[in-house]
Amino acid sequence: MAPLFYRxxxxxxxxxxxxxxxxxxxxxxxxxxxxxxEPLEGADTLMGGFLKSNESxxxxxxxxxxxxxxxxxxxxxxxxxxxxxxxxxxxRVVSIxxxxxxxxxxxxxxxxxxHNARWEELEKxxxxxxxxxxxxxxxxxxxxxxxxxxxxxxxxxxxxxxxPQLQSLYEAIYQTTLDKRNFRKKxxxxxxxxKLDEKDKSGSKRGAFYYKFNKEKYDQLLQSGFYFSI
Amino acid sequence: MAPLFYRxxxxxxxxxxxxxxxxxxxxxxxxxxxxxxEPLEGADTLMGGFLKSNESxxxxxxxxxxxxxxxxxxxxxxxxxxxxxxxxxxxRVVSIxxxxxxxxxxxxxxxxxxHNARWEELEKxxxxxxxxxxxxxxxxxxxxxxxxxxxxxxxxxxxxxxxPQLQSLYEAIYQTTLDKRNFRKKxxxxxxxxKLDEKDKSGSKRGAFYYKFNKEKYDQLLQSGFYFSI
DNA sequence: GCAAAAGTGTTAGGTGTACACCCATGA
DNA sequence: TCATGGGTGTACACCTAACACTTTTGC
Numbered sequence: 001m002a003p004l005f006y007r008x009x010x011x012x013x014x015x016x017x018x019x020x021x022x023x024x025x026x027x028x029x030x031x032x033x034x035x036x037x038e039p040l041e042g043a044d045t046l047m048g049g050f051l052k053s054n055e056s057x058x059x060x061x062x063x064x065x066x067x068x069x070x071x072x073x074x075x076x077x078x079x080x081x082x083x084x085x086x087x088x089x090x091x092r093v094v095s096i097x098x099x100x101x102x103x104x105x106x107x108x109x110x111x112x113x114x115h116n117a118r119w120e121e122l123e124k125x126x127x128x129x130x131x132x133x134x135x136x137x138x139x140x141x142x143x144x145x146x147x148x149x150x151x152x153x154x155x156x157x158x159x160x161x162x163x164p165q166l167q168s169l170y171e172a173i174y175q176t177t178l179d180k181r182n183f184r185k186k187x188x189x190x191x192x193x194x195k196l197d198e199k200d201k202s203g204s205k206r207g208a209f210y211y212k213f214n215k216e217k218y219d220q221l222l223q224s225g226f227y228f229s230i
Numbered sequence: 231m232a233p234l235f236y237r238x239x240x241x242x243x244x245x246x247x248x249x250x251x252x253x254x255x256x257x258x259x260x261x262x263x264x265x266x267x268e269p270l271e272g273a274d275t276l277m278g279g280f281l282k283s284n285e286s287x288x289x290x291x292x293x294x295x296x297x298x299x300x301x302x303x304x305x306x307x308x309x310x311x312x313x314x315x316x317x318x319x320x321x322r323v324v325s326i327x328x329x330x331x332x333x334x335x336x337x338x339x340x341x342x343x344x345h346n347a348r349w350e351e352l353e354k355x356x357x358x359x360x361x362x363x364x365x366x367x368x369x370x371x372x373x374x375x376x377x378x379x380x381x382x383x384x385x386x387x388x389x390x391x392x393x394p395q396l397q398s399l400y401e402a403i404y405q406t407t408l409d410k411r412n413f414r415k416k417x418x419x420x421x422x423x424x425k426l427d428e429k430d431k432s433g434s435k436r437g438a439f440y441y442k443f444n445k446e447k448y449d450q451l452l453q454s455g456f457y458f459s460i
Numbered sequence: 461g462c463a464a465a466a467g468t469g470t471t472a473g474g475t476g477t478a479c480a481c482c483c484a485t486g487a
Numbered sequence: 488t489c490a491t492g493g494g495t496g497t498a499c500a501c502c503t504a505a506c507a508c509t510t511t512t513g514c
Contacts, residue, residue: 003267003321004267005267005268009280010281010282011244012242012244013239013242014241014244014313037234051242054315055315057311057314057324058313080310081310081311082287083287083288083290084286084287085284090235090236091233096311164492179479180493180494180495181496182478184495203491203492203493204486204492204493205484205487205493206484206486206493207492208492392466393467409504410467410468411467411505412504412505414468415468415469416503434464434465434466434511434512434513435466435511436466436510436511436513437465437466437511439467
């Protein structure tokens with residue numbers, strides 16, 4: 001039984017909504033689903049779920065991510081909380097938005113069908129239910145700020161990636177083009193990438209060397225005042 | 231009556247906790263109160279309040295800020311949402327943290343007594359209830375990031391302030407010392423301050439000129455790609 | 461006249477940015 | 488052999504950071 005003062009308070013439905021982003025062939029994609037219940041059943045929506053009494057917020061997010069993508073241990077961060085009275089047309093619901101960055105290589109295509117979900121090009125996302133477009137805009141703003149100063153981007157790539165791939169990821173995030181030489185110089189000077197002896201021949205005849213992100217080295221550098229910056 | 235699917239879900243108490251910061255004589259201060267109900271009655275706590283059915287989240291924050299400080303139209307932003315199962319020792323409560331920056335000049339001292347509240351030097355804040363220390367740490371991190379790229383700081387100063395005051399504010403936020411000449415050059419070059427014909431003689435015999443933040447000019451500059459940076 | 465804070469410019473080093481050509485390979 | 492994308496170095500402009508002395512005025 002709740003202590004006295006608590007019992008006088010109102011209670012609310014609490015949900016999480018997930019902005020799930022992936023990257024493929026130079027473009028960012030958002031995972032969009034069809035809403036499964038009234039009101040607005042069938043409309044485009046972010047992945048979401050209700051908080052349960054036996055779950056922490058982050059457990060709810062992990063559960064929702066697992067249900068829709070089949071992936072565990074996904075990189076995710078809170079975007080913010082949306083609490084307008086009428087934000088959900090069905091009932092008063094306070095919703096916490098999280099974004100997740102994942103590597104499309106490991107994505108379970110089957111689950112897409114189960115949930116009526118699809119990957120939509122970020123630039124072409126149309127109207128979503130409620131305040132979900134706002135959540136998406138807020139996410140992109142956060143992503144742009146964070147990606148410049150923290151090595152988030154690697155979550156969107158396979159473990160082994162090429163420098164042209166990495167560059168095109170940043171170009172997609174910032175909707176701009178970057179100078180190849182400057183980009184390579186900057187990222188390599190940080191000494192957080194490990195060059196492999198293997199080439200990706202899928203993009204060109206010559207092939208581009210694979211690299212991987214060296215997290216140990218990055219963590220070690222952080223200790224000594226280093227900071228990531230693109 | 232809630233639509234069918236909603237009715238199956240759990241409901242939760244939702245609260246807001248406010249990290250209220252002020253600045254005086256070169257130091258940042260946090261408004262701390264004594265918890266008014268069990269459990270942990272009398273312990274040091276952030277200002278907080280429960281979300282009500284007829285309020286949006288930001289209305290709740292405004293209400294709490296007004297109750298505790300007597301000030302309306304305070305600058306505030308969301309820090310994040312804290313949803314661990316046992317974060318509140320009394321009951322399951324999901325709490326959204328907001329920080330507020332205010333000008334101590336207008337602060338209503340009377341309300342301090344009413345609420346058993348006090349301004350504590352930020353550097354000397356001790357243990358707070360639940361996860362409130364975490365909320366405070368997260369706030370300081372956000373403040374440090376934001377204050378460097380957005381003109382938030384002016385919310386902590388009176389409308390008229392001197393450059394030595396402004397500098398000591400940034401020194402307090404970043405816990406560092408800055409070079410007077412470089413600081414003045416940088417801030418004045420932005421052309422967002424308006425020099426007044428009046429001096430503050432309280433800090434020295436010679437007196438320092440008052441300036442004020444020119445929001446119109448700042449907004450105008452933003453349009454043309456300018457960005458604030460300290 | 462002196463103590464105490466306000467105010468003022470210059471320089472060197474480092475960082476960001478613009479820019480064009482050769483390389484490796486499969487078809 | 489040629490078309491395609493991968494890979495490389497330099498020069499200049501700009502910004503940052505370091506640094507010391509003069510001014511004002513109340514006491």
